[in-house]
Amino acid sequence: MRAAIYNGPGDITVEEVPRPTIDAPTDAIVRVTHTAICGSDLWFYRGESDREAGSRVGHEPMGIVEEVGEAVTSVEPGDRVFAPFLISCGYCEFCRKGLHTSCVNGDSWGGENGGCQGEYIRATHADGTLVRVPDRHADDEDTLRSVLPLTDVLATGHHAAVSAGVGEGDTCIVVGDGAVGLCGVLAARRLGAERIVAMGHHEDRLSVAEQFGATETVAARGEEAVERATELTYGGANHVLECVGAASAMDTAIEVCRPGGTVGYVGVPHGVDEDGLDVFGLFRGNRTLRGGVAPVRAYAEELLADVLQGTLDPAPIFTKTVDLDGVPEGYRAMDERNAIKVLVTL
Known part of the structure; x- marks a missing residue:
């Protein structure tokens, strides 16, 4: 063969x-x-x-x-x-x-x-x-x-949405515009999310996110992206899907998560060991981190x-x-x- x-x-x-x-x-x-x-x-x-x-x-x-x-x-x-x-x-x-x-x-x-x-x-x-x-x-x-x-990827995006606790009428943020992030948008819509903010760096992929049910998209980078996402959600979302795996994406997910909210993570972690995880950000805001291999x-x-x-x-x-x-x-x-x-x- x-x-x-x-x-x-x-x-x-x-x-x-x-x-x-x-x-x-x-x-x-x-x-x-x-x-x-x-x-x-x-x-x-x-x-x-x-x-x-x-x-x-x-x-x-x-x-x-x-x-x-x-x-x-x-x-x-x-x-x-x-x-x-x-x-x-x-x-x-x-x-x-x-x-x-x-x-x-x-x-x-x-x-x-x-x-x-x-x-x-x-x-x-x-x-x-x-x-x-x-x-x-x-x-x-x-x-x-x-x-x-x-x-x-579809089941992995679904696991991110389930881990983040997405349900009927919720607002959520999806970090990542790869296949898993786009499927996370689909999954959040399937679970009844009312507002879905998709964050990524590629306009063509974010247009697919809109096709899949994203109500808003953010194409900025770094702190500008965090500021835009928190502005759109009036201070962050209670449900955040981290669908990349890079340390920077995890940091972004924690930053845009509303105090008391949950980050559902499914991205295979890369760079987190070297760069560290913002545990203080989780602790300070009573944010929950749930997820793993789907x-x-x-x-x-x-x-x-x-x-x-x-x-x-x-x-x-x-x-x-x-x-x-x-x-x-x-x-x-x-x-x-x-x-x-x-x-x-x-």
């Missing part, structure tokens, strides 16, 4: 690699038909996080089940499925409480599991991980394009239902489509901010 390989910062190639096989009764082999390049992939692509050279990449799979182990009961060959960015067993203490990202039997999609930016993957806990798309939607390309973000599997069914009935559509985040050979080009496009999110079709 062929798969995208990380060789070092700025260097992605597509190479022949061993195809995964059934190793355990709980395994399933999936032929990937759709996947994506994630903003979090840019951390290793830019050399800002560690990753082993020669490793397979990708964590947002959708495809057709090819083979299942004898213990698998939830899917069968021929089913259309998608999966979260982490594998989970579905039955341990943490899976039972909806915290699938802390699964004691969990696994990633790298290594011998295949890498999702490739032709085949092995789900080592198929029943706890794979989500079946109903047959009536299984070949509708427009619908599948809208379903794919459930593997990561338990995508816990949200899959409820979000899928809305996507399938047409009331939730994150597909506009895909602004470039490539085939497997085009994955290196897709990384370059996202790195250079020429694409919000790249869809890969196989």
Whole structure:
């Protein structure tokens, strides 16, 4: 099989690699038909996080089940499925409480599991991980394009909104105009927010935020952005979604959060250890910080239902489509901010 390989910062190639096989009764082999390049992939692509050279990449799979182990009961060959960015067993203490990202039997999609930016993957806990798309939607390309973000960014934006406590009639601020931030706007609207202020640096992305339900946007930087957002919300919002992960974005989120409010954070933290977290800002304003790695599997069914009935559509985040050979080009496009999110079709 062929798969995208990380060789070092700025260097992605597509190479022949061993195809995964059934190793355990709980395994399933999936032929990937759709996947994506994630903003979090840019951390290793830019050399800002560690990753082993020669490793397979990708964590947002959708495809057709090819083979299942004898213990698998939830899917069968021929089913259309998608999966979260982490594998989970579905039955341990943490899976039972909806915290699938802390699964004691969990696994990633790298290594011998295949890498999702490739032709085949092995789900080592198929029943706890794979989500079946109903047959009536299984070949509708427009619908599948809208379903794919459930593997990561849509559910991650939803986790930010849930963690921030967004509810009916609320005012919230979304920090970040990447795919997760835009999906955070969608999620806040779905949860009933009345006012949604989207903060970012790119006018084209902020126009997508408006399409998704943002009532106001802020394109300024630094303190000017903080002042504008707090002015729009008469002193800050009770519900703030931090969807970037950089230390500066976390500081902004805390600054625009109203005293007594909550910051829901889902951005993978980078630079926070070096630059420090504004704990005093949290303490002084009795602000709550909630969030972390999104338990995508816990949200899959409820979000899928809305996507399938047409009331939730994150597909506009895909602004470039490539085939497997085009994955290196897709990384370059996202790195250079020429694409919000790249869809890969196989």
